[in-house]
Amino acid sequence: MTTNNSNNSNKFFEVRLAIYAGSNERKAFDTDAMRSLGFTGVDFDSVKAMLQTAVLPKEAFYPFLAVRKSVQEFLAQKGMNHDLLGRLFNPQEREEIILFLNEKKSEYEEAKKVFLADYARAKSEQLEKVRNSAALKGLEPEPLVRAVAENQPSVEYYARKFEFRFIDSSIELDAEEWRYELKKINEDLVERTCYELSRDAEKIRNDLTSTTTRVSKILEQVARLRSLSFYIPALSSLASDIEELVNNHCGGVKRPKEYSQAETLLASSLVKVVWENARNLVKSKATLKPIFLEEAERVAMLLQEDEDQLNIGFSESQQDLEVKPEPEPELIEEIEAPSVIEEIVDVIPEFKKPPAPAVSSVGAFAF
Structure with a gap:
């Protein structure tokens, strides 16, 4: 859509898509299959409508899902939905959008060729999975295998069903009339x-x-x-x-x-x-x-x-880690008390103190 005046646009460009990505699940269980699963006759009608099983490996559909997701993500960044006009895009980006869609369509068609060529093998692979799974669970496998096989679509079904289609159109409304x-x-x-x-x-x-x-x-x-x-x-x-x-x-x-x-x-x-x-x-x-x-x-x-x-x-942690010097002990002047001997000498004059021993130094030791 381009702007033809300062207020409203009257030109619109839209793209419509139809991309089938497949489904591997179907309501495949018949009476024998449900009985094999342990259901009784009274359960058949209420359960049959709810039970679905995989009739093909889900991996077979991954390429189609990848293409569809890629297209959706691309267009999500390019347009805006409107209830009346559908998905609208910038007309100036039309060439880029159509080129991208054609590239994705080619990728889709290649995936379709591979799928159809490999379809018989994919069917057999899924039946073998059903058989092995039933045996591991202690169930009778053949009723389940037969029910799945009968509900596997034909290759012609997918040849017709798989399609990547799109149309782009430009709409211009009369600015005065509309x-x-x-x-x-x-x-x-x-x-x-x-x-x-x-x-x-x-x-x-x-x-x-x-x-x-x-x-x-x-x-x-x-x-x-x-x-x-x-x-x-x-x-x-x-x-x-x-x-x-x-x-x-x-x-x-x-x-x-x-x-x-x-x-x-x-x-x-x-x-x-x-x-x-x-x-x-x-x-x-x-x-x-x-x-x-x-x-x-x-x-x-x-x-x-x-x-x-x-x-x-x-800073606080550094202060806590610093080693603070121990304060020097306060010096207290000691008053020497008189010895007991001196007291005796003072009291008993006859008592004589023995002479002090001589001290001699030899090397670094005192004797």
Whole structure:
């Protein structure tokens, strides 16, 4: 859809898809099979409608499921659903979309050829699985094998059933004749964009796998917003703002261990800001950068507080580890008490103290 005036778009481009990816389960159990499973006659009617079993190996359908998932993921980034007009896309991306779908259709057709050529072997493989499983559980295998074999579709069924079809069409409504309806269509698309941007941002915010994953998913939203800007021009500048903030503040895309704590927190903050302000951002009632930078200042303040607390704690622990010198003992002057001998001498004059022994030094020892 392209914009023909400042308010509403009147040109729409849509794609419709029909991709059959197969199913390996069917209601295959008959009376004998249910009796083999231990059910009695009174249970048959109530149980038969509920029992399903695999009639083919589920791995046989993996290539088709992979193609369908790839197409769904690609188109999910390129368009917007509308109840009246279906899945709408940017007409400027028509060539890219059709090229991708044709490539996937070729991949699907190759998988179909392999499936049909290998179908007989896949049928036999599944019957052998049923037989072995029944034997391990102590059940009579043949009624179960026969019930599954009778419900395995023919190869012609899958040759007809497997199809990858799509049509693309361009719609242009007369701007004057459909003025009121066009206004409603564009309002619907804006509201849908508000809802999906908020929803997707919340999913990214709750995804705690890694910062790399979070940043990658944010940039996926950038591509989606640019694709949707064909009917909301403001989304182009919003996409550019998100991309700039991711690269300048969140570290861009790199390995998980390469992100700093600040970059990890800022990536989470960016998603939070988009989630909380999605409606105003889409409707140009708010600008992303000032809101995010205010949040970034808060994050920087918190990190600084954490660092200050860490430094205080480190300083205290260092003080605890320092060896403090023991205080020198206070010197107390001793008063020598008179010896007992001196007291005796004073009292008994006749008593004589023995002479002091002579001291001689030899080498480093005193004798």
